[in-house]
Amino acid sequence: MRPDIASLRQERAKAMEKFDGLAAEAGTRALTDDEQAQFDQLETDIKGFDGRIRAAERAQALRASTAIPAPAGNLPEPGTATMLATVAAQIRTQDSPGIDLARFTRAVMVSKGNLPAAKDWATAQFGEGHPVVADIGAAMQTNDMGAGGVFVPERLSGQLIELLYPRTVIRSISRVVPLVGGTDTVPTVESGVNAYYIGEGNDLATSEPRFGSLGFKEREIASLVPLSNKLIRLASVGIDTYVRDMMVQGFAQAEDAAFLRGTGVGAGPKGLRYLIPTANIIAASGGNAPTVAQIDSDARKVVLALSMAEIPMLAPYWLMHDRVFLFLQDLRDGNGNKVYPGLDAANPTWRSYPVKRFNRIPINLDAGGGNLDGTEIYFGDFSFSMVADSYSIRIDANEAASYKVGNEVVSAYSRNQTLIRGLAGHDYGVSRKAAFAMLNTCRWGA
Numbered sequence: 001m002r003p004d005i006a007s008l009r010q011e012r013a014k015a016m017e018k019f020d021g022l023a024a025e026a027g028t029r030a031l032t033d034d035e036q037a038q039f040d041q042l043e044t045d046i047k048g049f050d051g052r053i054r055a056a057e058r059a060q061a062l063r064a065s066t067a068i069p070a071p072a073g074n075l076p077e078p079g080t081a082t083m084l085a086t087v088a089a090q091i092r093t094q095d096s097p098g099i100d101l102a103r104f105t106r107a108v109m110v111s112k113g114n115l116p117a118a119k120d121w122a123t124a125q126f127g128e129g130h131p132v133v134a135d136i137g138a139a140m141q142t143n144d145m146g147a148g149g150v151f152v153p154e155r156l157s158g159q160l161i162e163l164l165y166p167r168t169v170i171r172s173i174s175r176v177v178p179l180v181g182g183t184d185t186v187p188t189v190e191s192g193v194n195a196y197y198i199g200e201g202n203d204l205a206t207s208e209p210r211f212g213s214l215g216f217k218e219r220e221i222a223s224l225v226p227l228s229n230k231l232i233r234l235a236s237v238g239i240d241t242y243v244r245d246m247m248v249q250g251f252a253q254a255e256d257a258a259f260l261r262g263t264g265v266g267a268g269p270k271g272l273r274y275l276i277p278t279a280n281i282i283a284a285s286g287g288n289a290p291t292v293a294q295i296d297s298d299a300r301k302v303v304l305a306l307s308m309a310e311i312p313m314l315a316p317y318w319l320m321h322d323r324v325f326l327f328l329q330d331l332r333d334g335n336g337n338k339v340y341p342g343l344d345a346a347n348p349t350w351r352s353y354p355v356k357r358f359n360r361i362p363i364n365l366d367a368g369g370g371n372l373d374g375t376e377i378y379f380g381d382f383s384f385s386m387v388a389d390s391y392s393i394r395i396d397a398n399e400a401a402s403y404k405v406g407n408e409v410v411s412a413y414s415r416n417q418t419l420i421r422g423l424a425g426h427d428y429g430v431s432r433k434a435a436f437a438m439l440n441t442c443r444w445g446a
Contacts, residue, residue: 008056009154010178010391012049015042017177095237098163101156102243103132108150109232109397109418115140115150131155150395157393160248160424167252169358170259170272170428173317174385179427182218184388188431216388218425219269221258223250224403225420226412247422256360259387259428260319260378269428272378272385276436280305284442288373292331292339295444299351302379302437309434314383316353321361321375327445353379365441373446380436390425397421 019042022035031039103126111117119136126132135153152160165172177186225246231239257271264270282301286294306313320328328350331339342349349355367374401419402411412419430436 007180008049008053010180012046012053013178014180015045015049018042019046096241098159098244098248099237099240100132100135101152101159102240102247104135104152104156105243105247105395105420105422106232106240107132107136108395109227109420112399113150113396152393152395154391157391157424160251160393160422161389161391163244163248164252164255167248168256169319169356169360170256170385171387173315173356173382174259174387175383176387176389179216179218179388179390179425182390182425184216186214186216186386186388186429186431188212188214214386214429214431216386216427216429218388218390219267219427221251221254221424221426223247223254223422223424225250225422226403226410226415226417227420229399229416229418232418243420247420251422251424253360255426256358260358260360261362262428269426271428272380272430272436273376273438275430275433276378276438277433280434280437282437282439284377284439284444286444288443288446290444292333295328295331298439302377302439303351303353305437306379306381306435311381311432311435312383313381316379316381318350318353318355319358319361319378320355321363322357322359323363323445324375324377324442325355325357363446367441367443371443371446373443374441375443377439377442378436379438381432384430384432384435386429386431388427388429392425394423395420396423 019039022031022039022042025031025035026039103122107118107122107125108115110121115136119133119140122130122133122136135156138153139150177184223246225243227243258268260271261273262268262271263274280302282298282305284290284298286298290298306316325343325348328340329338329343329348333339338344340350342352343355347354348357361376361378363375364372365374365376366372397418397420398412399418400413401421402409403419404410
């Protein structure tokens, strides 16, 4: 069986994470014999993974260079993929990240999933020396469109994952760990180990840390991008940029909404909102026109909840909707001075902690008293927030499918469109729930 490069990289990442943890421990104390043995073994394992990955990549490149197209009779639409003249290899300028992913996607769409035809089309459009042509050649060895979509080569899927970071909030401030084999369990520490001073001859008072576990299960997310059939066949960087941006934006919007307020019922993950302990959910005071004293009191309660749990504050952040952010930013004291000048900074802070403006937080929640203008303000140490990512992406295309625009169901066929569907897998969780708190029923700025 051919080695799976993505799985090898994920296994290496897990080994590297353990290796880094032991290396950090070695910087503060001497490792035990067992820890030293584990450290040495991990170093050997990582080097072994590196060798296997290099060998697999070389084999994949060789397979791509010798891939044989399917007979012309199996190719779609004569006059498009099969009849286009081959463009000679050219010196290639550096494209912006994700453009090659969009080109791979368009090739799959034009060929209706027939990868040999996709390779012909890409060769005609971009030149036979273009990396996308090699990517399609490699994909031909392992893919079957009829089996649920074309798996995107790791080089291209990695570009999409990297582009998600600046487009998302939760992912950008959380730890991202590999999800291998569809499921994984991460050990957690619910409380730390206490230390004691002892006198000579006295018994050592002992305490045990409380451990838990965080289970991850791969949950599939889909991004839908409708595109005109006429535009698909145009060789345009603008079209490639559009396809890339729409795919990234679709994934970003869906995962941010799920990682924040997903209920965990059905196919999606349980989001941060439903992982926060009840004791750390505090009702905001002051209605839609709170005083500065009320605001400070509420914020102090939220911060204190984490302080009392001895949260280390390695990556603390506030998350708030723009309605709340702009309301707090505009507050002034009796002398006309801004109450919270830190919110005017390029990297805003509130009460000395960084702020993320996050408009996936709803502003139409039930705030009581018949008011449907409530929102939420989150605070937490996001070093305990974890995204488990499979780093695996599949794409498929369909001209006969339908999609929704608002409440209207639209037929791609009737509009001469093809619907691109991108599929990825991930999950979300927090390794220490007490590291998060929130203000709810907040009407500030309404």
